[in-house]
Amino acid sequence: MSNKLLEVKDLEKVFHLGGRFFGSKLKAVNKVNFDLDAEKPEILTFAGETGSGKTTVARMILGLETPTSGEVIYKGRNVTHIKKRKELLEYMKEVQPIFQNPFETFNPLKKVDSYLFEMAENYEIAKTKEEKQKGVEESLNSVGLTLKEIKGRYPNELSGGQLQRVSVARALVTRPSLLIADEPVSMVDASLRMSIVNLFAELKTKYNVSVLYITHDLATAYYISDRIAIMLRGDVVEFGDIDKVMLSPLHPYTQILLESVPQPDPEGTWKEDIKLSSLEVKEFSRLGCKFYERCPFAMKICKDVEPPYVFKDGREVKCHLYSEEIKNTEKSEETVN
Numbered sequence: 001m002s003n004k005l006l007e008v009k010d011l012e013k014v015f016h017l018g019g020r021f022f023g024s025k026l027k028a029v030n031k032v033n034f035d036l037d038a039e040k041p042e043i044l045t046f047a048g049e050t051g052s053g054k055t056t057v058a059r060m061i062l063g064l065e066t067p068t069s070g071e072v073i074y075k076g077r078n079v080t081h082i083k084k085r086k087e088l089l090e091y092m093k094e095v096q097p098i099f100q101n102p103f104e105t106f107n108p109l110k111k112v113d114s115y116l117f118e119m120a121e122n123y124e125i126a127k128t129k130e131e132k133q134k135g136v137e138e139s140l141n142s143v144g145l146t147l148k149e150i151k152g153r154y155p156n157e158l159s160g161g162q163l164q165r166v167s168v169a170r171a172l173v174t175r176p177s178l179l180i181a182d183e184p185v186s187m188v189d190a191s192l193r194m195s196i197v198n199l200f201a202e203l204k205t206k207y208n209v210s211v212l213y214i215t216h217d218l219a220t221a222y223y224i225s226d227r228i229a230i231m232l233r234g235d236v237v238e239f240g241d242i243d244k245v246m247l248s249p250l251h252p253y254t255q256i257l258l259e260s261v262p263q264p265d266p267e268g269t270w271k272e273d274i275k276l277s278s279l280e281v282k283e284f285s286r287l288g289c290k291f292y293e294r295c296p297f298a299m300k301i302c303k304d305v306e307p308p309y310v311f312k313d314g315r316e317v318k319c320h321l322y323s324e325e326i327k328n329t330e331k332s333e334e335t336v337n
């Protein structure tokens with residue numbers, strides 16, 4: 001039996017833009033690797049500017065997007081290409097998503113409590129009506145709500161913060177071991193964000209639930225995470241302990257990201273005729289470091305040679321600045337930008 005909850009191995013996603021034959025390719029996720037411990041729940045954040053590939057990583061783990069290559073292993077079982085409904089249901093019972101916009105998650109004409117009961121029903125969580133009611137009540141209690149408070153109410157009768165709590169409660173009905181929360185607080189009033197992210201920290205300690213937290217909001221990430229992965233144009237460029245990465249970032253991109261906290265773009269979801277800026281196209285297609293164009297420390301080698309991962313000061317960093325091989329040659333040369 002594996003002592004890993006989740007293992008993500010060399011996960012890649014290539015999208016074809018503008019038609020398979022005449023269009024171009026975009027590698028939205030490039031060889032992403034990480035794992036989560038089964039014994040020690042944790043909050044792992046994926047952060048990075050818009051279009052860095054965070055959501056695509058999450059969608060591949062959730063089985064909503066087919067990986068081009070690589071593997072997703074859950075509790076020792078390969079779940080990369082589950083086809084059978086029963087197996088998918090078993091997996092989804094354990095790995096639940098929490099989406100960005102609670103107002104879009106809930107149909108305005110449907111009572112919110114019905115979503116929780118449907119979860120209990122669909123995943124065959126309980127046999128009797130009483131058992132279902134108990135399961136729903138417990139899930140709501142773990143997010144600080146009661147069934148009495150929400151019973152018979154429509155989404156517009158609840159605040160954004162309450163609704164997001166209900167969507168977390170809904171995910172908890174199946175008693176998952178892993179929550180995948182994609183920008184869960186970006187549509188929630190700023191004053192309530194902390195209470196929602198605190199909830200994740202509480203779920204981790206009280207109920208042993210691990211969380212993949214996808215966000216632009218580095219402040220909340222710092223507050224609740226154990227580790228962080230910084231993404232840039234499909235690459236994880238820095239990965240490790242949250243304090244190490246955020247208090248002493250090594251990658252020039254992380255350093256700049258921390259100085260200019262990017263804002264989530266609710267309109268920035270993918271649309272059919274996707275248009276990338278010329279900088280994005282250049283960065284995505286660069287063989288060397290994806291940050292070459294913008295990096296104040298860029299060297300000649302960064303242009304065409306993919307940086308290796310270097311383990312330094314308690315984190316992994318994908319940057320030539322730290323690679324031993326070029327220490328005495330390129331680094332002594334002037335930067336190019």
Ligand SMILES: Nc1ncnc2c1ncn2[C@@H]1O[C@H](COP(=O)(O)OP(=O)(O)OP(=O)(O)O)[C@@H](O)[C@H]1O
Pocket residue numbers: 015016017026028048049050051052053054055056057265268269270274
């Ligand atoms: N279905 C798709 N078809 C084509 N390109 C896509 C598709 N989904 C995402 N992309 C592209 O892949 C890249 C990564 O997108 P992704 O949504 O994973 O980034 P992100 O870091 O989550 O961004 P955001 O923070 O804006 O959600 C972007 O350039 C995006 O436009």
